[in-house]
Amino acid sequence: MSTGGILVREDKAQPHSDAAGAVLAVENLHTVFHTQDGDVHAVNGVSFSLKPGELLGVVGESGSGKSVTMMSLLKLLPIPPAEITSGSVMFDGRDLLSLSLQELREVRGGDIGFIFQDPMTSLNPVFTVGFQIIEPLREHLGLSKRDARKRAVELMEMVGIPSPEQRLKDFPHQFSGGMRQRVMIAIALACDPKVLIADEATTALDVTVQAQIIELIKGLREELGMAIIWITHDLGVVAGIADHVAVMYGGQIVEYADVESLYANPSHPYTQALLETLPGHGDHEDGRLMSIPGQAPNLLNPPNSCPFAPRCRHRFDKCDAANPPLFKVGDDQIAACWLLEDRA
Amino acid sequence: MGSYAIRRLLFAIPTLLVISFIIFGLLDLAPGDPTGQLPLTIPPEVREQIREAMGFNEPFIVRYWLWLNQFLVNEPLNLIETACKGAWCDGFVTGSEDRLRVTSWSTRSPVVDLIIERTPQTLWVVGMSYVVGILIAIPIGVISAYRQYSWFDQIGTFISMIGFSVPTFFTGVLMIVIFSVWLGWFPSVYDTTLVVNSWETFWLQVKQMIMPVMVLALFNASQISRFMRASMLDNLNQDYVRTARAKGLGEKVVVLVHVLRNSLIPVITVIALGVPQIFGGAIITEQIFRVNGLGALLINGIQGADYPLVQTLTFLFAVLIVVFNLIADLLYGILDPRIRYD
Amino acid sequence: MAHMNAGEAQQQHRSLWGDVWRQYRRHKGAMAGTIIFLGIVILVVFGSYIHDLDPQFLDIRNKNQGMSWAHPFGTDNLGRDMLAQVIAGGRVSLLVGIVAMALSLVLGAFVGVVAGYFKALDGPLMRLTDLFLALPILPLLLVIIMLFRDPLRAAFGPETGIFILIVFIIGITSWMQTARIVRGEVLALKEREFVLAAHSIGTNSRRIVQRHILPNVLSPIMVSATLGIANAIITESALSFLGLGFPSDYPTWGRLLFDGKDFLQITPTRVLWPGLAISLTVLSVNYMGDGLRDALDPRSRER
Amino acid sequence: MTAETLLSVDDLKIHFPIHAGIFRRKVGAVKAVDGVNFEIKRGETLGLVGESGCGKSTAGRAVLRLYDPTAGSVSFEDVNIAALSHADMRAMRPRMQMIFQDPQACLNPRMTVGTIIEEPMVEHTKMNAKEREAKVQELLEAVGMNPSFASRYPHEFSGGQRQRIGIARALALDPDFIVCDEPIAALDVSIQAQVVNLLQDLQKQKGLTYLFISHDLSMVRHIADRVAVMYLGKIMELATRDQLFASPAHPYTKALLSAVPVPDPQAEKTRTRTILTGDVPSPANPPQGCVFSTRCPLAQKMNDKKCFTEPPAWRELGDGRRVACHFAEG
Amino acid sequence: ERGADGQLNIIYWQAPSTMNPYLSGGTKEIEAASLVLEPLAKYDEVGALVPALVDEIPTVANGGISEDLTSITWKLKEGLLWSDGTPVTAEDARFTWQYCTDPAGGCAQLGQFEDVKDVVAVDERTIRIEFTKPKPHPYGPLTGGQSPVIQKAQFADCTGAKAPECTEQNFNPVGTGPFSVTEFKPNDVIQFAANQNYRDPAKPAFATVLFKGGGDAASAARSVLETGEFDYAWNLQVEPEILTQMAAAGKGMVVSSFGTSVERMMINQTNPDPALGDKRSTREGGAHPFLTDPKVVLALSLAIDRDILVEAGYGAAGRPTCNVLPAPAVYASTANDECLTQNVDKAKALLEEAGWTDSDGDGIRDKDGMKLSVLYQTSTNGVRQGTQALVKQMWDAIGVETELRNIDASVFFGGDPSSPDTFQKFYADIEMYTNNFNGTDPEKYMASWTCSNIPSPENGWQGQNIPRYCDPAYDALVDEMGKTADPAKRAELAKKMNDMLMQGGVIIGLVHRGGVSAHSNTLQGVKMNEWDSELWNAADWTRKK
Ligand SMILES: Nc1ncnc2c1ncn2[C@@H]1O[C@H](COP(=O)(O)OP(=O)(O)OP(=O)(O)O)[C@@H](O)[C@H]1O
Ligand SMILES: Nc1ncnc2c1ncn2[C@@H]1O[C@H](COP(=O)(O)OP(=O)(O)OP(=O)(O)O)[C@@H](O)[C@H]1O
Numbered sequence A: 001m002s003t004g005g006i007l008v009r010e011d012k013a014q015p016h017s018d019a020a021g022a023v024l025a026v027e028n029l030h031t032v033f034h035t036q037d038g039d040v041h042a043v044n045g046v047s048f049s050l051k052p053g054e055l056l057g058v059v060g061e062s063g064s065g066k067s068v069t070m071m072s073l074l075k076l077l078p079i080p081p082a083e084i085t086s087g088s089v090m091f092d093g094r095d096l097l098s099l100s101l102q103e104l105r106e107v108r109g110g111d112i113g114f115i116f117q118d119p120m121t122s123l124n125p126v127f128t129v130g131f132q133i134i135e136p137l138r139e140h141l142g143l144s145k146r147d148a149r150k151r152a153v154e155l156m157e158m159v160g161i162p163s164p165e166q167r168l169k170d171f172p173h174q175f176s177g178g179m180r181q182r183v184m185i186a187i188a189l190a191c192d193p194k195v196l197i198a199d200e201a202t203t204a205l206d207v208t209v210q211a212q213i214i215e216l217i218k219g220l221r222e223e224l225g226m227a228i229i230w231i232t233h234d235l236g237v238v239a240g241i242a243d244h245v246a247v248m249y250g251g252q253i254v255e256y257a258d259v260e261s262l263y264a265n266p267s268h269p270y271t272q273a274l275l276e277t278l279p280g281h282g283d284h285e286d287g288r289l290m291s292i293p294g295q296a297p298n299l300l301n302p303p304n305s306c307p308f309a310p311r312c313r314h315r316f317d318k319c320d321a322a323n324p325p326l327f328k329v330g331d332d333q334i335a336a337c338w339l340l341e342d343r344a
Numbered sequence B: 001m002g003s004y005a006i007r008r009l010l011f012a013i014p015t016l017l018v019i020s021f022i023i024f025g026l027l028d029l030a031p032g033d034p035t036g037q038l039p040l041t042i043p044p045e046v047r048e049q050i051r052e053a054m055g056f057n058e059p060f061i062v063r064y065w066l067w068l069n070q071f072l073v074n075e076p077l078n079l080i081e082t083a084c085k086g087a088w089c090d091g092f093v094t095g096s097e098d099r100l101r102v103t104s105w106s107t108r109s110p111v112v113d114l115i116i117e118r119t120p121q122t123l124w125v126v127g128m129s130y131v132v133g134i135l136i137a138i139p140i141g142v143i144s145a146y147r148q149y150s151w152f153d154q155i156g157t158f159i160s161m162i163g164f165s166v167p168t169f170f171t172g173v174l175m176i177v178i179f180s181v182w183l184g185w186f187p188s189v190y191d192t193t194l195v196v197n198s199w200e201t202f203w204l205q206v207k208q209m210i211m212p213v214m215v216l217a218l219f220n221a222s223q224i225s226r227f228m229r230a231s232m233l234d235n236l237n238q239d240y241v242r243t244a245r246a247k248g249l250g251e252k253v254v255v256l257v258h259v260l261r262n263s264l265i266p267v268i269t270v271i272a273l274g275v276p277q278i279f280g281g282a283i284i285t286e287q288i289f290r291v292n293g294l295g296a297l298l299i300n301g302i303q304g305a306d307y308p309l310v311q312t313l314t315f316l317f318a319v320l321i322v323v324f325n326l327i328a329d330l331l332y333g334i335l336d337p338r339i340r341y342d
Numbered sequence C: 001m002a003h004m005n006a007g008e009a010q011q012q013h014r015s016l017w018g019d020v021w022r023q024y025r026r027h028k029g030a031m032a033g034t035i036i037f038l039g040i041v042i043l044v045v046f047g048s049y050i051h052d053l054d055p056q057f058l059d060i061r062n063k064n065q066g067m068s069w070a071h072p073f074g075t076d077n078l079g080r081d082m083l084a085q086v087i088a089g090g091r092v093s094l095l096v097g098i099v100a101m102a103l104s105l106v107l108g109a110f111v112g113v114v115a116g117y118f119k120a121l122d123g124p125l126m127r128l129t130d131l132f133l134a135l136p137i138l139p140l141l142l143v144i145i146m147l148f149r150d151p152l153r154a155a156f157g158p159e160t161g162i163f164i165l166i167v168f169i170i171g172i173t174s175w176m177q178t179a180r181i182v183r184g185e186v187l188a189l190k191e192r193e194f195v196l197a198a199h200s201i202g203t204n205s206r207r208i209v210q211r212h213i214l215p216n217v218l219s220p221i222m223v224s225a226t227l228g229i230a231n232a233i234i235t236e237s238a239l240s241f242l243g244l245g246f247p248s249d250y251p252t253w254g255r256l257l258f259d260g261k262d263f264l265q266i267t268p269t270r271v272l273w274p275g276l277a278i279s280l281t282v283l284s285v286n287y288m289g290d291g292l293r294d295a296l297d298p299r300s301r302e303r
Numbered sequence D: 001m002t003a004e005t006l007l008s009v010d011d012l013k014i015h016f017p018i019h020a021g022i023f024r025r026k027v028g029a030v031k032a033v034d035g036v037n038f039e040i041k042r043g044e045t046l047g048l049v050g051e052s053g054c055g056k057s058t059a060g061r062a063v064l065r066l067y068d069p070t071a072g073s074v075s076f077e078d079v080n081i082a083a084l085s086h087a088d089m090r091a092m093r094p095r096m097q098m099i100f101q102d103p104q105a106c107l108n109p110r111m112t113v114g115t116i117i118e119e120p121m122v123e124h125t126k127m128n129a130k131e132r133e134a135k136v137q138e139l140l141e142a143v144g145m146n147p148s149f150a151s152r153y154p155h156e157f158s159g160g161q162r163q164r165i166g167i168a169r170a171l172a173l174d175p176d177f178i179v180c181d182e183p184i185a186a187l188d189v190s191i192q193a194q195v196v197n198l199l200q201d202l203q204k205q206k207g208l209t210y211l212f213i214s215h216d217l218s219m220v221r222h223i224a225d226r227v228a229v230m231y232l233g234k235i236m237e238l239a240t241r242d243q244l245f246a247s248p249a250h251p252y253t254k255a256l257l258s259a260v261p262v263p264d265p266q267a268e269k270t271r272t273r274t275i276l277t278g279d280v281p282s283p284a285n286p287p288q289g290c291v292f293s294t295r296c297p298l299a300q301k302m303n304d305k306k307c308f309t310e311p312p313a314w315r316e317l318g319d320g321r322r323v324a325c326h327f328a329e330g
Numbered sequence E: 001e002r003g004a005d006g007q008l009n010i011i012y013w014q015a016p017s018t019m020n021p022y023l024s025g026g027t028k029e030i031e032a033a034s035l036v037l038e039p040l041a042k043y044d045e046v047g048a049l050v051p052a053l054v055d056e057i058p059t060v061a062n063g064g065i066s067e068d069l070t071s072i073t074w075k076l077k078e079g080l081l082w083s084d085g086t087p088v089t090a091e092d093a094r095f096t097w098q099y100c101t102d103p104a105g106g107c108a109q110l111g112q113f114e115d116v117k118d119v120v121a122v123d124e125r126t127i128r129i130e131f132t133k134p135k136p137h138p139y140g141p142l143t144g145g146q147s148p149v150i151q152k153a154q155f156a157d158c159t160g161a162k163a164p165e166c167t168e169q170n171f172n173p174v175g176t177g178p179f180s181v182t183e184f185k186p187n188d189v190i191q192f193a194a195n196q197n198y199r200d201p202a203k204p205a206f207a208t209v210l211f212k213g214g215g216d217a218a219s220a221a222r223s224v225l226e227t228g229e230f231d232y233a234w235n236l237q238v239e240p241e242i243l244t245q246m247a248a249a250g251k252g253m254v255v256s257s258f259g260t261s262v263e264r265m266m267i268n269q270t271n272p273d274p275a276l277g278d279k280r281s282t283r284e285g286g287a288h289p290f291l292t293d294p295k296v297v298l299a300l301s302l303a304i305d306r307d308i309l310v311e312a313g314y315g316a317a318g319r320p321t322c323n324v325l326p327a328p329a330v331y332a333s334t335a336n337d338e339c340l341t342q343n344v345d346k347a348k349a350l351l352e353e354a355g356w357t358d359s360d361g362d363g364i365r366d367k368d369g370m371k372l373s374v375l376y377q378t379s380t381n382g383v384r385q386g387t388q389a390l391v392k393q394m395w396d397a398i399g400v401e402t403e404l405r406n407i408d409a410s411v412f413f414g415g416d417p418s419s420p421d422t423f424q425k426f427y428a429d430i431e432m433y434t435n436n437f438n439g440t441d442p443e444k445y446m447a448s449w450t451c452s453n454i455p456s457p458e459n460g461w462q463g464q465n466i467p468r469y470c471d472p473a474y475d476a477l478v479d480e481m482g483k484t485a486d487p488a489k490r491a492e493l494a495k496k497m498n499d500m501l502m503q504g505g506v507i508i509g510l511v512h513r514g515g516v517s518a519h520s521n522t523l524q525g526v527k528m529n530e531w532d533s534e535l536w537n538a539a540d541w542t543r544k545k
């Protein structure tokens, strides 16, 4: 069902197709990078939606398009070279992609908070932490300096930074990695966003600190009730906190499911393989680990076939002929693999 | 940071002594003679006597020691004495009558007085051109980087390359021909006696400064705008810029607050490193517009083999270079909170 | 086990310099710069075979001429052909630029690498840099001319002798910037893991510098090089202004421009052409530097 | 497995001096490694785990004498390499090699893969160019790469491939012992497995001995025979893999294990975690007494003065494991 | 009327460094000082002595000079005042002599007081200068811009070693001239105001003078001729066509006048071969291999087209000459005028005659395996380099190879004995520069080329006989002139000496150079003067309304 390289998907097989109650609904998002070597198709028809209070985990190996997808939502990509070629991002009844930059700015940091992967470089090194937390407060909530300061102290307390009054005056380099990530979270939460996007928020951190941050996010989510998108490539992390999980590969969502079904019954070969690579999960008899052969796909061409096909152990003719749409597998589980065509 | 600065300054003392010795040795080796400028009609015996009177024939070490003593002891004492005249510390230091000061051979007047006399016009013209250069360069650098490869960037690059590549002795003459000879807008000769005390004189001062300042500013701006652009480009791709955008800040704030502040750190240190050049004067420009600042003083001294003058000027210049190197390093530490000297 | 898929195995083999060249070719400014620069070089080197007037021939009856077929760039106040002088001057200026740049580069890179790599030498070498920054160039020039002109003249003949002197002086008074930049890079490189890896193999310091440090400071050095050429050409012209450059029968662009500046209103072409030559050279070299920097930066190549 | 000890580390200390003041006097030291003891038997893999900054890399490098130890000894086959002259040490280098964390940073971007791999041979053998080339091909083959890649540059490869190049370089001189300093931390999940498999295969083929530094406990569990847990320059616990993961003795080990996320939603829901509070103290100014005391749940609970004043002894529990804690029991 | 014409703007691109001509012998200082300090008598534009502080010029006829020529007596004008209002007395003149002859003072004008035994203040207004020996020309001391009278009261404490320390006095001397200093910035700018006590109440016409320095000759000319910012510019040694073009702007005019300056080539009579080491360019080192042959030198001279040199480099400020002593007119020889017209054929013939032929066909003549190749040096200066290039080409035409060298002026004329590049060391075959003499009497000047005056290591290379010429006959003529008082006889002797030098192949005269200055069209009364300060009559300058 592929026409001109752009996939037409069956309506019923949309992640949370009931976009009615969703805070955020992404529809058929396409993002392209125009580079000297040609166009890189980083995101190819991603759709999903997010209910209030829901935590969506997004997993996939490096280069699968997780970050680009999320940054496309708020047009945080460098344009050019990036271009969002099609799709819609419905938030609060508006399409974020068609907003003016001015309107979009109100959403950024106001309604949608963003946490980035590397806490070491994501904070501006020459401004105090206080300044950086206060900035969005003044920008979006129009608070006075005093009020903004007070709120900043509250926020720092909330994310668990001891003696916040003094630490406001400190510079990022005076914080440890974990603390910095807390500051990033405080900034993202500053204006009570409805949606929080955490892009590999704990990848750069130690296990112990990661555990601290995850606990923190869990607590905050219960307390504030916001929807969260949690991007990671650590399947363990997602298992602990997510409600739903989207598995991305080659710029597409290849499987989407509630967390239990996904781990109990992974249906896409890629998801299966990913889980098997974990030590103690699908080890060979001789004690060797399972691994996925081959390399991540070259995104220079729009996908006309299943992007995972070259590495897939179940590959058959159809895989090379067309890019599979998402098929419904279970109640709350869909996957894009021609093997599942019959089941759907 | 304080102890770092002190340590560097302590290290600077032997360095500067070595530098002063080397400069002195260099000047001693240099051919040339203070009587070389005199007309050939003056007979050799007279020349010999003149040299004798200047102390030119003393042994090298003696002259060096004398200079060192005069410059490092007598001159400061003298400065204190004059500064104190009439103030609370009057009389603390006395005896200026028999203190030998560093005396220029060609003018027979104290070198330090000459330097003090020349400093204002140098600061006005060269300093102003530096400031103007910076003021032009920073916005150009910022815009060129923000719109990399746009027409603005290309033109900016082109002009700054021209400014960098055409010697000031040519731009200077060209300006004089156009603005003084053809248009008659600005004077071609800088009047150092002008005292600014009214709007009218201020306007005169502005008029006579425009050409030299512009010639030099073009040159300065060319260099600094290149630095600025490179630094901006480095920073525009940093993660924190994305963070700032994600916070919903406007482009203006993102670029002019977050990126600019970071980009300025290396540029400001480069600027600080260039400051000694201001005090060194711009020899060629000063000559063309007859500003007669420190640069002209130096070149006159060199041409007239006025070694006490050249020695003192170049040594002061060396001090400034060492001090501003330190200042640049310290500035880096101050501007960039990540850097701590200890 | 990973196996290389077909598409990848087909990738034709590329060398580092091939890569640099490929990237360089894509840089429009750099290519334009290269073409112009090569054009200038060709003109200057082979121009005298086409335009074969003697640049030193004085045709006093034809002085201060404008442009004409016989003298495309006109003549100067002694009747010398300007085109021939620009061509001859270009050879000297370009050679001064390239040789002085090479000298300052070698010095700067050496001091920078040694200071950056050997901690004990850092302080002394940086003080030495301060010293050179503080040295007054003009007296230095006079001293060097006095000390070395005659031996050099005896060894190389008068023209090569003074050429060596000027190049030497420009070289030894302009290496400091390069040294600082290189030192900074080396300080950072020294901490990189591949240097540690070389240590763990047991490679000695000399070879670490040779194999691992030097190639990686190449890109700042290259950029310094392009700036250095421009700088040397300009410095030479300033020396001409102060009367300390080449002898008068040894034209250089800087000297032609200086000699011609007072004739601006009589024969404007006398300053136009050398001025244009200097600007175009500096400009093209600078664009080449920009391109080189981009091309040598592995980050930009990987994109 | 024969119990022949290949390498033993005895009370190793690496202190980096801190200078301050006008005269740059030494005012203290970063105690990156502060008295560690362990030994590795021939053919086994010792895992070394701990949080960032606890001194794992420093210890690993000191074992290869890339740092000169402040105190203590490192004996490789009964030769104390900490005291060797540089020339003698150079002769030892071929026997012990290192694999680095960041496959990008550890390869010189301006050398071809071939030259990178042959560098150790140039340094230490008298092989001619032909022989070296043949050996490079063989090594590339051994790490599962196409031998024709020898003339390419590192930036043309993916992270996993680059790490293989690093491994090939480490293998070039047929060492006995390899320090793997977080060889998989910078790699993607799907590639980590490939590299770990490769390391294991090589160990089997060549009888290699590894010191495997990592903070990924699940991977250590997979690959290591014994595991040492480090905290702030000291080893807290050293035990066989099964002992350690089944019943950790040291409170720090317990906390560390509990922080590891488990890729099983069911298990995650039910399990209780010990979340350590606060940050790791500065190694320049470690706490008095037990270095872990400031964050130790046990110390807080017991509230015993000993924890805060007296460094715990490095003692052996009944079942052969060793631990540095006043209260730990087998 | 005094002060009616406002401000006079003068530009001297080389700026004065002091106002005391005794401490700096530089022309720029002497000229600047001449606005303030005056001698007893000045030279006018034709070189005649005119009274300044005196009423009449002493002569033997009027009894001012003693019969035995050993003393001269000057009588000051009546009622002369210093600018500070105190009277000028003979004591001041005596003091001036004492000041300059103090051995520790380093006086630059010592030469002016040569052979002076005493300066006696006979009475308030009468000054008698006594000489140690008869002086046929006794007008040296205290005449001309080089030796003005300074005020005793002001400089009494500034004698000897203290002279250089008296900055205030040296910068602001009290004088009798038309102006007095109001502000002095060394090497930059001087401001003057009319001297209220000037002897002529109607003068000077200008109330103030701005005396600016800096830049170069061309830009100084531009500021008078093209932009009109300045009224008077001095020493405009630039290519003539530039001056012509600038003058076309119609704002000012170029003026010139001739004194005794001659651009000449000195021909090294000794061997400058570097192989000689210390004996290089000394008489011990032996004679020059070929330049001691007058035929060769004459050939070189004949090969030069002096008209072209003048046209290219000097314009109205130069005339071809074949003499080293071209002026005053009575001393100018015509015996050598053959070389005024270029004669290539004769030059070639002379060389053939001397045995120089191009035997190997490379275009350069040779003899006994030696090439006719000369090293020709001069100081760095645009016009000189032009001349060098022209000469090189002209010599090329007769088969002489020339290597050019130019040396920074401060080094060339610097006289540093350790430098190989000074004009005294003369490590070249030929060198070119300009020299002249003060006043109108050539006796001392012509005495330069005696054997005892040869620069050598023994006398620290100090000596004015640059070509190292040594001929007892010449020395005898010098002696004779010292004893001759009769003007006609003196002229005869001077011409004879000049001809010996020229025909002996010691010096090649090239261009008789004049001073070139420019003044604005509104400035009246300028009389260009090469015998004294150009500003000698600034008191008479007025502004055209
Ligand atoms: N500026 C850019 N120009 C060109 N291509 C880009 C750019 N940014 C990203 N890409 C490409 O887009 C694709 C998706 O990248 P993305 O950063 O979204 O991956 P990711 O899933 O977030 O990976 P990671 O886990 O490494 O963060 C990649 O193939 C990448 O090469
Ligand atoms: N050259 C050095 N000079 C001073 N301190 C150092 C040096 N190298 C390491 N340190 C310090 O020693 C401590 C241990 O560092 P090390 O790199 O061994 O930690 P690590 O356990 O390997 O951490 P990571 O997991 O982040 O690699 C750290 O606090 C570090 O800051």
Ligand SMILES: [Mg+2]
Binding pocket: A066, A067, A068, A199, A200
């Ligand atoms: Mg990402």
Ligand SMILES: [Mg+2]
Binding pocket: D056, D057, D058
């Ligand atoms: Mg480490």
